[in-house]
Amino acid sequence: MADLLTARSLTPDSAVLTPDSTVPDPGTATDPERQPTPLELAERRIPPRYRHAQPDHPQVTTWIQQVVLAARPGPSGAPGIATGPSLLIAGPTGVGKTHQAYGAVRGLLHAGVRLRWQMTTAADLYAAHRPRPGHDSERHLRDLARCPLLLIDDLGAAKASEWTEELTYRLINSRYEHLLPTVLTTNLPTRDLRTALGDRVASRLAEMTERVVLTGPDRRRHPSAS
Ligand SMILES: Nc1ncnc2c1ncn2[C@@H]1O[C@H](COP(=O)(O)OP(=O)(O)O)[C@@H](O)[C@H]1O
Ligand SMILES: [Mg+2]
Secondary structure: OHHHHHHHOOOOOOOOOOOOOOOOOHHHHOOOOOOOOHHHHHHHHOOHHHOOOOOOOHHHHHHHHHHHHHOEEOOOOOEEOOOOOEEEEEOOOOOOHHHHHHHHHHHHHHOOOEOOEEEEEHHHHHHHHOOOOOOOHHHHHHHHHHOOEEEEEEEOOOOOOHHHHHHHHHHHHHHHHOOOOEEEEEOOOHHHHHHHHOHHHHHHHHHHEEEEEOOOOOOOOOOOOO
């Protein structure tokens, strides 16, 4: 948690983020007028398992600081997410990749950065794009491509084909060209990313992302792992 607070120090107004940060202050809990904070609104969209995820990996904290520093004043005067580096969180199953990815969103919001964000697993992305009547998959792809902050979980985990490679390429290339911050997670070591995703995607990821390699035991099987 202290790691996250380093990012917080960039915004003196932000409140301390604790595991209970979504529990309203007793003085305001009963105030029907109180508007939820952006962090509270985001936490409603974060799956319960990761709702209080702390970005406690030093490289993730550093990335948050970089994105905070690159933020630009928006219409309301509050800093809004701008262009910036992306993050590739790699490591075997259960080491905490998804935890750090959601933690990164929470860390940015906690630091006072206004942002729109979306999360998809790569498998859900491909499923959503299978052609079916009445579904405008091009529009969905455009929304993801342009979203100011996008999380793509488990890249390279789904069975690859020319079709998945093309879809991944179009999404990653768009975010690459527009320098849009993207947090990706993958089980694959670097050498296998290229085989699974194709060289066009792997090359762009190599340039646009900072790579965080998580190690350690599977936390699902060893919950006391630190
Ligand atoms: N830094 C952490 N502190 C506390 N719990 C964690 C941390 N990282 C992961 N966990 C927990 O460990 C489990 C596996 O984490 P997860 O992020 O789903 O792993 P992965 O995405 O690498 O497979 C989850 O229950 C998660 O809540
Ligand atoms: Mg995961």
